[in-house]
Every structure is written in C-alpha cells, then in structure tokens.
Amino acid sequence: MCDISTPSHLLIREDFVLTSAHCLKNAYPLTVVLGAHDLKKWKKSCQKIQVAHYHRHPLHENATLINLKTTARLTENVTVVGLPKEDEHIPASPKCSVAGWGKTNSNNKQGSDVLMAVAVTLEDNSECKKVWKKHFDINQMMCTRTTGGKGFCQGDSGGTLICNNKAQGIVAFNYAERCDDSQYPHVYMKIPFFMPWIKEVLHGYGANMSLTSLGHHRSAPHRPAPHPPAPHRPAPYRSAPHRPAPHRSATTARLRTARLPTARLPTAQLRTTQLRTTQLRTTQLRTTQLRTTQLRTTQLRTTQLDEVKTLVKWLFIDRLNYRGGGA
Missing domain, CATH: 2.40.10.10 (Trypsin-like serine proteases)
Incomplete structure (x- = not known):
C-alpha cells in the first residue's frame, strides 16, 4: 500500500x-x-x-x-x-x-x-x-x-x-x-x-x-x-x-478506455419530435400540391382565354366579309 x-x-x-x-x-x-x-x-x-x-x-x-x-x-x-x-x-x-x-x-x-x-x-x-x-x-x-x-x-x-x-x-x-x-x-x-x-x-x-x-x-x-x-x-x-x-x-x-456517455432523449419526447417532423413534412407536401394545382388552373384559364379571343376574332372577320358581299 x-x-x-x-x-x-x-x-x-x-x-x-x-x-x-x-x-x-x-x-x-x-x-x-x-x-x-x-x-x-x-x-x-x-x-x-x-x-x-x-x-x-x-x-x-x-x-x-x-x-x-x-x-x-x-x-x-x-x-x-x-x-x-x-x-x-x-x-x-x-x-x-x-x-x-x-x-x-x-x-x-x-x-x-x-x-x-x-x-x-x-x-x-x-x-x-x-x-x-x-x-x-x-x-x-x-x-x-x-x-x-x-x-x-x-x-x-x-x-x-x-x-x-x-x-x-x-x-x-x-x-x-x-x-x-x-x-x-x-x-x-x-x-x-x-x-x-x-x-x-x-x-x-x-x-x-x-x-x-x-x-x-x-x-x-x-x-x-x-x-x-x-x-x-x-x-x-x-x-x-x-x-x-x-x-x-x-x-x-x-x-x-471508457467513452463519454451519449445523451438520449426520453422515448415520449422522441416520439413527439418524430410526430412533429412528420406533420411538418405533410404540411409542406400539401402546400406544394396546392401551388401546383393553382399553377395548372392559371395556365388552363390562360389557354381558354386565348381560344375565346381567337374565336371572337374570326367571328368579327366573317361578319365583315358578309357585309362586304351583300353590298
């Protein structure tokens, strides 16, 4: 000793x-x-x-x-x-x-x-x-x-x-x-x-x-x-x-030869964190899908508007031609 x-x-x-x-x-x-x-x-x-x-x-x-x-x-x-x-x-x-x-x-x-x-x-x-x-x-x-x-x-x-x-x-x-x-x-x-x-x-x-x-x-x-x-x-x-x-x-x-202990969260806290992460990802996905739908709707409306303009234009031309033939 x-x-x-x-x-x-x-x-x-x-x-x-x-x-x-x-x-x-x-x-x-x-x-x-x-x-x-x-x-x-x-x-x-x-x-x-x-x-x-x-x-x-x-x-x-x-x-x-x-x-x-x-x-x-x-x-x-x-x-x-x-x-x-x-x-x-x-x-x-x-x-x-x-x-x-x-x-x-x-x-x-x-x-x-x-x-x-x-x-x-x-x-x-x-x-x-x-x-x-x-x-x-x-x-x-x-x-x-x-x-x-x-x-x-x-x-x-x-x-x-x-x-x-x-x-x-x-x-x-x-x-x-x-x-x-x-x-x-x-x-x-x-x-x-x-x-x-x-x-x-x-x-x-x-x-x-x-x-x-x-x-x-x-x-x-x-x-x-x-x-x-x-x-x-x-x-x-x-x-x-x-x-x-x-x-x-x-x-x-x-x-x-010991190692430092690794800090671990309680099981309930860990599950809550995982649930919040999943909810956040779901919200982000829904937001992305909504924006995509809105974009497609806008593009469709633009296409329809162009088609209406073209139709009106041809009707106007036909009317002018009709009046000219009648004279």
Whole structure:
C-alpha cells in the first residue's frame, strides 16, 4: 500500500486531492495522509483515507486529481485550499511559499521527516525562458528564484506553490544535481492552466458521474527530463529522478478506455419530435400540391382565354366579309 504523504498533495475539495503522479507506482490500492507534520509521529489530527480513483491529466503527468473513497474531515490541520480562476493574473510581489517532505539539499540521502516550508519569490517568466529555453513553456509554467538556496528539492514532487492563500503552481522540475543552484530557477506547472480540466472532473463527480464516465482517451505521453543549456553541466532532470512509470491497475485501464456517455432523449419526447417532423413534412407536401394545382388552373384559364379571343376574332372577320358581299 502506498501512503501519499510524500510527495506532497493539496486538498481542493473534501473528496479530491491535487498532486503529481510520481507516487502512483507499483502499488494499489493507495491511501492519502492528511494533517501530518512529523511522519514519525502519528497524531489524532492525522487522517488516512483510501483512494477510490486517480485521474491523470492526458498531457501532463505533473497534474493528477485523486478521488477519495470517503470525504476528509475538515479541522484546524486539514483545510481546503482555494484554487485560482482560469488565466488568473498574480498580483505584483505576492507572498508565496512551497512545502514538502523532500531533501533539504541534494547531498542528503533521504528526505525530511518533518514538513518543511520556505518563502519564495516569483521570477519573471522571460528570465526563466532565457535559462531553460525550449524546456520552459510560458503559457503553462511559472518559476521562482533560488537566491539563498530557497526552493524545493528531490522528494517534494507534487508540492504546491501557494501565493496569497491560493494554490498557483505544482512542483515540476529544477536543476537536480544541485537543487539550490541559483543559476537555475525552480519551475512549476501553472494551476490556472489546468482549471478547465479540474472543473470538468469536479463537475462530473458533482453530477453523480463516475470517473469511468469521464475517462481519458489518451494516456499521458512520456516527457523527457529537461537538460540545462550550460554544456559543462550534467543533464538536469525532474525533482524525482529515475522514477518508474506509474502502475496502471486493471481498474485504471478500464477508466482510460471508457467513452463519454451519449445523451438520449426520453422515448415520449422522441416520439413527439418524430410526430412533429412528420406533420411538418405533410404540411409542406400539401402546400406544394396546392401551388401546383393553382399553377395548372392559371395556365388552363390562360389557354381558354386565348381560344375565346381567337374565336371572337374570326367571328368579327366573317361578319365583315358578309357585309362586304351583300353590298
């Protein structure tokens, strides 16, 4: 059984968690731990909830929604974090932080047992683009400065960048050989970019639709780890390197091969629609026949009128001839 206590995750609704897919490997069923601070000390404030389904974004493995079997109990230590609006603009100089149980530096062999948090400063996307070049997508990503070694490290995958009490980013990648290297900003996936997909999943469950009904038609493609532009540096990779592909259980396979349900009208409504269509076609046919009859009547009357005119003309000529002969 896999406890998703590391990497980090975010409770966005009492029954949904937003995280990364890095922990979903070689283990099923899964459980989520909420309200934990020290992983070695279990407290009554902690909640351990089994996972019903997980729903990965079809194009990005850094975004995964987890549906809990039972709803979380909201307490002082377990709260729902607000989500941003689609394409929301972050105000200037926001107060941002990132937390996780990952390594405190790249030299450590293991992550921290205690939840660590650090305040970070947003970096201009144009600066991140200069450093990471083709690996940085301005529309989908954002980044923070690593001045003073502040930021995330290995084991913090799935962690959330919180700015002004709203979730704005999901931990993506950094320079893994030295996660505190100030030359390389730390990169996050923008949560506003994923909001249409998040709303689709949440709305589907809110309307009593199962994950199977919403299922993907495409699996997440393999995204190679980015390489730093400096040639003398070893190639960087994501914050959780050398992770095997997530385990796909038989349940997950069925979820991914599902198809969207086809909307069907009730039988009575369908019959009413068919009846109206038939009546409309009958009316159109009768109108066409009436117009044809009127046209033929008009043509007949015209022909008869021409024949009467011709007859009158000949009678008039005969009368003139008769008068002329009598003189």
